[in-house]
Amino acid sequence: MLVYEKNSLSDEIEVLIEKFGKERSALLPILQIIEKRHNYISEFAQQEVARLLDIHPVEVYSVVSFYNFLHRYPQGKNIVRLCKTISCDMAGKREIEEALKRELGINFDETTRDKKWTLEYTSCLGMCDQGPAMLVNDKVYTKLDPETAVQIINDTK
Amino acid sequence: MEAKINKTHREGAVLFSPYDAGSSIKKALEVGRENILFEVRESKIKGRGGAGFPTATKWMLVAAAKADKKYIVCNADEGEPGTFKDRVLLTEYPDLVFDGMVVAGYTIGAEIGILYLRGEYIFMLEQLEDYLISMRQNNLLGKNILGKEGFNFDISIRLGSGAYVCGEETALIESLEGHRGEPRNRPPYPVNTGYMGYPTVVNNVETLASISKIITKGADWFKTHGTEKSTGSKLFSVSGDCKKPGVYELPWGTTLNELIKIVDAENTKAIQVGGASGVCIPKSQFDRQLSYEDASTGGSIMIFNESRKMLHVLKNFMDFFVEESCGQCTPCRIGNVKLLECVERIEKGEYTFSYINSMKDLSRTMQVASKCGLGQSSPNPFLSILENFKDEIFRSKENGVSHA
Ligand SMILES: Cc1cc2nc3c(=O)[nH]c(=O)nc-3n(C[C@H](O)[C@H](O)[C@H](O)COP(=O)(O)O)c2cc1C
Ligand code: SF4
Ligand code: FES
Numbered sequence: 185m186l187v188y189e190k191n192s193l194s195d196e197i198e199v200l201i202e203k204f205g206k207e208r209s210a211l212l213p214i215l216q217i218i219e220k221r222h223n224y225i226s227e228f229a230q231q232e233v234a235r236l237l238d239i240h241p242v243e244v245y246s247v248v249s250f251y252n253f254l255h256r257y258p259q260g261k262n263i264v265r266l267c268k269t270i271s272c273d274m275a276g277k278r279e280i281e282e283a284l285k286r287e288l289g290i291n292f293d294e295t296t297r298d299k300k301w302t303l304e305y306t307s308c309l310g311m312c313d314q315g316p317a318m319l320v321n322d323k324v325y326t327k328l329d330p331e332t333a334v335q336i337i338n339d340t341k
Numbered sequence: 342m343e344a345k346i347n348k349t350h351r352e353g354a355v356l357f358s359p360y361d362a363g364s365s366i367k368k369a370l371e372v373g374r375e376n377i378l379f380e381v382r383e384s385k386i387k388g389r390g391g392a393g394f395p396t397a398t399k400w401m402l403v404a405a406a407k408a409d410k411k412y413i414v415c416n417a418d419e420g421e422p423g424t425f426k427d428r429v430l431l432t433e434y435p436d437l438v439f440d441g442m443v444v445a446g447y448t449i450g451a452e453i454g455i456l457y458l459r460g461e462y463i464f465m466l467e468q469l470e471d472y473l474i475s476m477r478q479n480n481l482l483g484k485n486i487l488g489k490e491g492f493n494f495d496i497s498i499r500l501g502s503g504a505y506v507c508g509e510e511t512a513l514i515e516s517l518e519g520h521r522g523e524p525r526n527r528p529p530y531p532v533n534t535g536y537m538g539y540p541t542v543v544n545n546v547e548t549l550a551s552i553s554k555i556i557t558k559g560a561d562w563f564k565t566h567g568t569e570k571s572t573g574s575k576l577f578s579v580s581g582d583c584k585k586p587g588v589y590e591l592p593w594g595t596t597l598n599e600l601i602k603i604v605d606a607e608n609t610k611a612i613q614v615g616g617a618s619g620v621c622i623p624k625s626q627f628d629r630q631l632s633y634e635d636a637s638t639g640g641s642i643m644i645f646n647e648s649r650k651m652l653h654v655l656k657n658f659m660d661f662f663v664e665e666s667c668g669q670c671t672p673c674r675i676g677n678v679k680l681l682e683c684v685e686r687i688e689k690g691e692y693t694f695s696y697i698n699s700m701k702d703l704s705r706t707m708q709v710a711s712k713c714g715l716g717q718s719s720p721n722p723f724l725s726i727l728e729n730f731k732d733e734i735f736r737s738k739e740n741g742v743s744h745a
Contacts, residue, residue, distance in 0.1 A: 209537070211519035216500060250521040252503030253460050269422045270657040271580040271643055307505060307661055308422040309461050311344060312580035312643075313587045322463045324344035
């Protein structure tokens with residue numbers, strides 16, 4: 185990472201700490217915002233958060249590594265999470281899975297070379313009455329068929 | 342189709358019946374804490390989050406506790422496979438849920454309420470925040486609520502980050518405090534040592550929504566619905582093989598046979614009651630009742646018709662538990678992997694019955710030796726599916742590679 189990038193990340197984290205406070209309970213909200221903005225939480229970011237919250241960096245690492253929605257390595261700009269739990273599975277998850285893989289040219293748990301897309305599975309999204317369902321970044325899409333799933337990808341910048 | 346907030350017209354006896362926003366708060370402040378606790382106890386309501394603990398007991402313990410601060414946490418982690426009723430309550434009936442939180446706060450003496458919303462539901466965050474703003478404008482939140490001198494209460498929303506186990510109340514508290522969502526040893530229970538070490542009530546979304554109805558309409562009215570031991574109504578999240586999936590409000594005591602008629606299911610072979618951690622009930626037992634005393638559930642109902650392979654269903658559940666185990670204790674961390682492996686070996690036909698029996702023993706060990714409800718209940722589908730569908734699984738020829 186370049187020096188000015190480091191500085192700006194430090195500044196950014198300082199602003200977050202100002203907003204959420206220095207309590208340990210602020211950790212998750214802070215990490216969630218860093219993840220959202222940078223598509224991962226770098227080692228440097230983890231260290232900075234630890235320094236500013238006055239906790240050991242390994243504490244931050246242990247939290248980042250625990251949650252499915254937080255990543256330690258760069259992810260694509262957009263993350264697609266396809267529900268693989270049984271109701272969606274029965275509603276035709278497999279066809280969506282194949283269509284997404286074909287369209288993006290990657291497998292699940294991979295990121296496209298242009299870093300635009302990451303494919304992941306997720307457990308039940310709470311949309312089982314409208315499966316198959318997937319999460320694209322913050323948005324939930326339901327009643328997918330292969331065509332609409334691909335359409336949603338193409339419509340997301 | 343993008344999931345958005347769209348209020349559909351729903352009908353039901355208790356939760357889906359008409360309600361004026363703010364009315365339970367108003368009533369609660371009129372009648373006072375003692376009377377609220379009395380009504381809640383009389384109503385015999387039990388927690389709707391799955392465990393079925395009497396709500397009044399929880400509230401009384403925290404109300405009686407001497408502490409500088411107390412908290413009410415609404416558990417909206419809704420991660421049990423097949424459950425989506427809290428999504429409907431939060432998007433279509435936020436008044437019931439948030440009013441219930443205010444009533445709880447007033448009763449137990451809390452000034453802060455926290456809604457722990459699963460990260461997957463971030464799409465509803467903005468609307469929920471807007472709703473809280475409107476409550477503040479109407480003095481249903483904030484200082485001296487509805488003119489009640491000294492009653493200050495506000496609600497904030499915190500997001501989860503994709504971990505099923507965070508729905509377990511002590512893991513949820515760990516998560517709120519900024520830690521890994523690993524369940525704690527209990528006791529102490531959150532009613533003693535909860536958020537930040539203070540007495541805390543953790544209640545499910547539906548429990549709190551029901552409270553709003555109990556307060557406005559009374560315990561006696563509430564008890565006219567349901568059974569002797571399971572009072573009131575329940576929201577059932579129905580998915581799988583049926584023509585009308587969705588959320589249904591039905592009285593406790595409804596039988597599975599009645600339910601499949603209502604949702605228009607045909608050729609039903611099995612119903613998974615209670616989500617992945619629940620049990621799989623075969624056709625021969627569809628006269629069973631949905632209630633705490635019989636087939637208990639936090640609301641997840643998944644229907645499988647004759648075309649489904651139950652071994653595939655089981656594999657999907659075990660895969661879920663392997664993924665979602667927090668890994669803190671050995672019976673659950675290793676046990677679920679072993680059970681999944683067993684399902685895969687059955688699939689390939691590489692098993693002996695003594696091996697299967699040893700895996701059933703392991704299941705029973707997990708049920709007693711796991712630290713939290715996840716590992717204690719993850720063997721449920723394994724045991725119930727292997728038992729109830731043994732003919733299909735062990736005697737049919739086509740048990741090679743199976744697809745649902
Ligand atoms: C693994 C696991 C996941 C759970 N997930 C939820 C959940 O998503 N929502 C919920 O209300 N309760 C969940 N519970 C139950 C909670 O621990 C707790 O009993 C409940 O929130 C209490 O609220 P109630 O008494 O109103 O039901 C879960 C329990 C376990 C063991
Ligand atoms: S039972 Fe499973 S989820 Fe619960 S504490 Fe043990 S390892 Fe974690
Ligand atoms: S099974 Fe896919 S949303 Fe529940």
